[in-house]
Amino acid sequence: MIPVNYYLILSGVLFSAGAVGVLIRRNSLVIFMSIELMLNAANLAFVAFAKMHSANPAVVHNGQIFVFFVMTVAAAEVAVGLALIVAIFRKKQSIDVDQLNQLKG
Amino acid sequence: MNFLLEPLNLVTFFPLLGVLVLLLVKSEAKNTLRWVALGTALINFGISLWILGKFDPAGDLQLVSQYDWIQVAGWNIKYYMAIDGLSILLVLLTTFLTPIAILSTWTAVEERVKDFMVFFLMLEVGMLGVFMAQDLFLFYIFWEFTLVPMYFLIGIWGGPNRLYAAVKFFLYTMAGSILMLLAILWLGVNQGTFSVPDLVAKGGIPADIQMWLFVAFTAAFAIKVPMWPLHSWLPDAHVEAPTAGSVILAGVLLKMGTYGFLRFNLQLFPEAAYAAAPTIAVLAVIGILYGAAVSYSQKDVKKLVAYSSVSHLGFVMLGMFALNAQGIEGAILQMINHGLSTGALFLMVGMIYEQTHTREIAVYGGLWKITPVYGSLMLIVALSSMGLPGLNGFVGEFTILLGAFGSKAFGSPIYAILSAIGVILAAIYILYMFQKMFLGPAGKIVEEVKHHGHELRDLNAREIITLLPLLVFIFWIGLYPAPFFNLIAPAVEKLLIPFQAVIGG
């Protein structure tokens, strides 16, 4: 019997790791991977909560279904995101996000 | 999904589906675009016939679709659509005229066909909403919504002076609507509801305030009708609008004004309506005579037809404010008649304009010989417009005049007598138009067209098909209007109940 809190803390740690990756890395691919990590962390929390509420038939699957949708959205996001990176790389010959600052105000 | 499957919502929003499909079609595929728009409009007409099948004339407001909508700060705004005898014919008229108007654009509109059809279908949504909304706020939204597509229809596909006309049309209507909006807000805030049936049931608005509200609503509707002397936007809009736009403008948009009087001014403010009846009658009579006289003097045939609308709509107003069954039923039927006859007139003017690119009456002449089918159909439509017995115009005008003659609200037959002179004047301007264009020796336009290497041709099959449904109804209503009266009679009787108290039997 593992308390749900453990899972949540693990999820928090993974999320933070992802967040740090987004914030400090300049390689856009790695940033992207970090985002995936964050999504995964969230998914873990969802599944944990689903298990926690599995006694209640009304919500028993909601957590898992949410994860399912997150995954599909993530898949879509990766498809578009990677396409963007490829397109940007073609234009700038770089995937360093710090070189992408045309939107400077 | 259930929301959209309710009959009234279905018929109102179905054209949006057509819009969606249109957006997916390439702009260059003009014929596909036209077929899609026509198909949508035809299916929508089918839906409205299905509604007619479900409709029970004896019933009250029916096929109700009611949802809470905006319920904040004590405002009780609902999404409330329903239909009754006052509006069923107008709904049918709208769905009936839209495919006809679209069919008339087949060769007339060649530029930006996609945009045109999109605006046209959106216009249909707005018009249908106006006739079915039972919540003042919802009504107002639909009312204003119709302005936008029409503005673009005139402004993009219109004649040389289109921008001026479009802006004028927009501003005039807007100006009137603002007063109406104030009145609507007053009603909603003070009576605690925006729903018309609830307001009618509640009643109890003091007479002096009723008068103010009545005037505010009148401002919006009278401009739309248009009643003399607020008609100044009409000739501009009609002359500049493309044919299909004119057809819808005359056929349906003007009816929104008269319908507004019927639904709101008469139902919500009976005392004020009774008090204002003679004033309205005076304006209506002036409109009838003035419109007829001004029509007679026009050199541009489209303008002639446009001014004739002022005269015809004067009849509608006269009948409505006679406040008896004959007058009001005649007025409702006359709205339909005007939609059919004037719609047909605009269509036919458009058909010849497409060939000659001029609307000046003087250059025509002898067309009946050159284009016999066109001439004969025009004759029928012209006769319907001037109220020949056996055709639809007579049934409306006769019942209106009969109602006005014995109206207790007017208190004198003088209005009917003066308006009946308008019937003579109608014969004068219609026959003048018909004679100068269709009779007599061939006009110089015939040579001019030949000069450009064409021949004036008679109507083709598509044009005849466009006109045929209108002609069927022109004869049907003229010879056997009973089905139409049966649809509206119970609703009118109910409408008149409060007035019997005011008038005293």
Next chain:
Amino acid sequence: MTGELILFFVLALIAVTTAVGMLVSKNAVYAALYLVLNFATVAIFYLMLGSPFIALSQVTVYGGAIMVLFLFVIMLLGAENIQAEITLQKAWPAIVLTVALLGLMIWMAATQVPVVGLSAESTLADAAPQPLAFSLFSTYLLPFEITSFLLLVAMIGAIVLTKQDKKGSGK
């Protein structure tokens, strides 16, 4: 300490290690491989939580599809050796904020959530894919369909974005 708990801690350690590994590895390929490992660990967590369907989806979608795509792109662009200088001077606000966030989350997880034990055994009701599929295709039918539409749009978008502009290349 039950066996279950030991398994949890071992796996947690692997998960955190691979996450940090991804974070710091200079070679993008390594980063991606760390991440694959991380995803696999998470998949085992899902199994432990009685969600075999999600676990398998995790492996196929993330491990099988997404990460392969990443590797594809990395190799396509030849971006494996891009330097990833991490200067702590510049990164300190990010790290401070993240730590603060982590602290908040741990506090929340510890205090705001009731302590409920989760056993690795699963009942049929919450574990079997069948009822899950049933509610996916009944209650959540509309979102499900919309998701399919979303994927379609994403696919078209990706194609459009990566399509070579012929005019541009002709110059």
Next chain:
Amino acid sequence: METANLYFNLVPWIVYFPIIGLLLNLTIGKKLNENGIGAIAVSASAAAFVVAVLQAYSIGIHHEAVSVKVADWIHIGELALDWTFRVDTLSVTMMLVVSGVGTLIHIYAIGYMKEDVRFHHDEPRFRRFFVFLTLFITMMMVLVSGDSYMMLFVGWEGVGLSSFLLIGFWYDFDTLGRPSFANSNAAKKAFITNRVGDFGFLMAAFLMFWQFQSTNFDNVFAAVAHAEPWVILWITISLLVGVAGKSAQIPLYIWLPDAMAGPTPVSALIHAATMVTAGVYLVTRSAPIFTLSHDAQYITATVGALTALFAATIAVGQYDIKKVLAYSTISQLGFMVAAVGMGAFAAGMFHLITHAFFKALLFLSAGSVILGMERGHHHLAHHGHHGKGHEEVFDPGDMRNMGGLRKQMPVTFWLYMIGTVALAGLFPFAGFWSKDEILADAFHVFPHVYWVLSAAAFLTAFYMGRQVWMVFFGKPRHEVAHHAEESPLIMTAPLMVLAFLSLFGGALNLPGLHTLTSWLEHTIAIHPGEFNVQVALVSTVIALVAIFLSWLLYMKKPLEAGQPDPLKKMLGFVYTGMENKWFVDEGYKFLIIDRYTDLAKFFAQVVDWDFWHEWFHNSVIAAGFVWLTKFLANPIDLGIVDNISRVLAGSIQYSANNLRKLQNGFVRSYALSVMLGVVAIIGYLLIK
């Protein structure tokens, strides 16, 4: 009596048959030749006649009026209008006249139109003519068989329409075949003048409805007995306006002479025999109302009598063969209106019938004369007989070009003579009996009407004599008249039937027998007129004197070509008035038409456009708005609002300059901001 074995239920077919004929010609007529089209039209009309005869048989047995309802029309509240046919002796009489004369004229028209379309070089228009003519029969049947004033009104306007269409049949020409708006002007004039009359009719209908809650004949007549006098007076006056329009009485008679622009069969059928008598029918139908008001009767009879005399004076001064007959028709209609006005309904109806016979005969014979002249003209053109002035437009209807035609057209001549004598009212022709009955009644009821009508009768005999002498006797005054040719049998055969009827039509209501009177008595309360030998003798003498006078003037020394009318010298300016129709048309044009046109122009151009549309809209509303916006923009906005905003803008600019630095375009710093927000929010939620 039982109606089951009778044919009353067939009465709607009196309208259906013509409609079927009309539709047939409209749809398949294009594929038929001229005889086929004519055959369809004639059969339609003949079938209606057969139905009318069946109705006559039935009503002869049943006597009581019978109503046959076909369908509802307009039902609102108390208003209940139906499509209901009414069979009684009066309506059956009219049905017989309309369909009988109508059929004969249809037959005649086949021959006439065949030539007419060739003279106008427009043969496809043949079909159109018969469509219109059958439409007229339809509408006329609706008029005479309707059971209520409103159904009568449908026919009333419908015949107006067919009259419009047929007058303007050669709408692209004038009467002489030159391209012009003249014919269509005549058509328009007829329609609009009739509409003025219809206005009166409508008013009467409205009054009836609001007073009696119905426009059905039976209901109205039942209620009218209790009505107030002013109601009856107004109803009758309004009806009289309608009658004046349709039956061409003063002051609305002006359209009828112009209506001669239509082809001659049209003039005969519509503008002599049937449609124009609708007014007489209306008054007879409304007998229960008219007899209640002495004033109404007095006015009606006087209007009729004045019209009779006035039109007769104009007829004397006309040169066009059809114009003479047109004014003669107006004059005779005056006789009828006067008769029914003073309550001599049987006499009026009697004259209506006989007049239908002999005036149709006269018109059709005149048509035959005109075509004979056309043929002569054609003949000349073909054989290159280029006479002097041949290039100028030739008017085949001008009597000054005729003369001596009895040799060229003997059949037509004899037929014309019969018609003339009947119209002049000589014993024993039909006109004698009917005119005499009117005069005898007038002698007793309204003496002033008697004197006026007698004067009119004198003029009638005179102008008919003048016409016959000018057309058929003397020497040809134009080369064309030499070559005039007789008409074919298809045209002359119907004329013979009509001539027969003109000869013996008087037998319908001989003094002492009163066949027609007792027949009509089933429907309207009338008393048989007394035969008055004194009146009969006087009128015969008057007619003979008139004919003798005309002989003196026009036959003893026949007119030469180009010679002015001998009356001109004798009567001077009076004759100028007659020649020019007393300048009534000009008066109307100056007083009403031009004024209305000016007014319309003034409203349209000055009031509506210049003032309201341009000046008010552009100068007042639009310019006012522009001024207002300028006022708001300059002093208010720049002066006050702008200063406030300047201060505001300054401070915003300052902060913006600082804030701008945040917007550095680096994705990661944005992400950092997001992170900051997340931490802040979660922290807030937790601490709260």
